[in-house]
Each structure stands twice: as structure tokens, then as C-alpha cells.
Amino acid sequence: GESVGLHLPTxxxxxxxxxxxxxxxxxxxxxxxxxxxxxxxxGPQFIIDIRSNMDKRQGQRVTVLLNKTVKHLSLQIAxxxxxxxxxxxxxxxxxxxxxxxxxxxxxxxxx
Amino acid sequence: EAEVAQSPRYKITxxxxxxxxxxxxxSGHATLYWYRQILGxxxxxxxxxxxxxxxxxxxxPKDRFSAERxxxxxxxxxxxxxxxxxxxxxxxxxxxxxxxxxxxxGPGTRLLVL
Numbered sequence: 668g669e670s671v672g673l674h675l676p677t678x679x680x681x682x683x684x685x686x687x688x689x690x691x692x693x694x695x696x697x698x699x700x701x702x703x704x705x706x707x708x709x710g711p712q713f714i715i716d717i718r719s720n721m722d723k724r725q726g727q728r729v730t731v732l733l734n735k736t737v738k739h740l741s742l743q744i745a746x747x748x749x750x751x752x753x754x755x756x757x758x759x760x761x762x763x764x765x766x767x768x769x770x771x772x773x774x775x776x777x778x
Numbered sequence: 779e780a781e782v783a784q785s786p787r788y789k790i791t792x793x794x795x796x797x798x799x800x801x802x803x804x805s806g807h808a809t810l811y812w813y814r815q816i817l818g819x820x821x822x823x824x825x826x827x828x829x830x831x832x833x834x835x836x837x838x839p840k841d842r843f844s845a846e847r848x849x850x851x852x853x854x855x856x857x858x859x860x861x862x863x864x865x866x867x868x869x870x871x872x873x874x875x876x877x878x879x880x881x882x883x884g885p886g887t888r889l890l891v892l
Contacts, residue, residue, distance in 0.1 A: 703883075711883045713880055713881075771820055
């Protein structure tokens with residue numbers, strides 16, 4: 668299968684700081700990416716997506732950056748809050764609307 | 779806001795027993811997915827339906843797992859017999875089925891096999 672990996676398995680940030688979660692993907696044909704947030708005991712929750720014809724997309728407090736040259740994706744969370752503590756997954760689609768998930772990054776926000 | 783429904787939320791069973799999980803996708807969503815998520819890992823696709831047809835079940839252990847979506851709406855995933863290694867979170871997701879689009883997940887069923 669395709670490889671979707673995260674550089675940092677855990678990340679701790681102070682409340683109010685910005686968080687950056689990184690993701691590497693291996694398939695240059697991937698054309699659609701989604702970031703999901705998963706809280707303990709719950710299903711993944713959609714945060715933001717980006718298609719390969721874009722380099723950047725912004726949502727509420729979140730920004731996703733896509734660098735196709737180095738096959739790298741990042742999720743930036745502004746003014747991180749305790750409620751942002753969760754595991755974050757990047758999901759990569761290469762067709763058939765099937766997604767391959769990385770192992771996730773655990774974000775802990777320190778009050 | 780429309781959501782994917784799953785039941786039960788938790789299931790404890792003994793090995794060699796049969797278990798079944800139910801999923802009701804977002805209304806109107808043609809595509810339905812079952813994933814298995816082992817603790818500490820990302821979800822892995824087991825089976826994908828388009829309406830009532832299986833699109834991909836290449837990762838479904840067919841000797842013990844089965845999935846159906848008879849009327850193209852809700853779906854059932856069954857394990858028989860359950861094994862210790864089946865302990866995991868079973869997630870259902872759906873998408874509209876109109877092309878490349880977001881999948882929305884349900885809350886999952888946490889299975890523990892003793």
C-alpha cells in the first residue's frame with residue numbers, strides 16, 4: 668500500500684501557541700488530502716482538506732500547506748486550545764475515493 | 779447536522795463467538811466504508827460499498843469477516859468466529875459517492891475479544 672507517515676508521533680505545545688503537524692506521503696499521483704482529528708474513543712473528525720491543484724488552504728484557525736515537490740503536507744493550528752488535544756491524521760487519496768492514513772500525531776496542549 | 783450512526787458503541791465477546799456491527803450512513807450517501815483501527819494506528823480500510831455493491835474488499839479477511847449492504851443504505855459487518863487479534867475499533871464512514879470527496883466517520887464500535 669501507499670505510505671503516509673508523520674514526522675513526529677507526539678507534539679506538546681503551550682496553550683495559545685501555534686501548532687504545526689507534518690505529514691510525508693510517498694505517492695506523487697496523490698491528488699486529494701484530508702486532515703482528521705480524533706479524540707480518545709471517538710471516530711475521526713474532518714478538519715480540512717486540500718486538492719493537489721492548491722498549495723494552501725485556510726479554515727477557522729487551521730491552515731493546510733501542500734508541497735508537492737517534496738511530497739509534504741502540514742497542518743497549522745493557530746492559538747492552540749486545550750480542546751485541540753487529540754491525535755491528528757493526514758489521509759491521502761490516490762483514486763477510487765480510498766484513503767490511506769498515517770499513524771497519527773498526538774497533540775497535547777499544556778494549559 | 780447529519781451524522782454516521784454506529785451500534786453498538788462497545789462490544790465484549792469471547793473468542794470463537796460471532797459479533798455484528800451496524801452502520802447507518804449519512805442520508806443520501808452512496809458510498810460506505812468499513813475500517814479497522816488498532817490502538818495507536820491509523821484506520822485501515824476493510825471494505826468499500828457503492829450503493830449495494832462491493833467496490834473493494836481486498837483487505838477483508840473473508841474466512842471470518844463478512845459485510846453486506848443489502849438495500850444500499852445501512853450496512854452490517856460480521857465476524858465469525860472472533861479471535862483475540864480482532865480487538866480494535868471498527869469505524870464506518872460514508873461519502874456522497876459523486877467523485878473525489880470527503881469521508882465522514884461514525885463514532886466507531888470498540889470490540890474487545892477475550
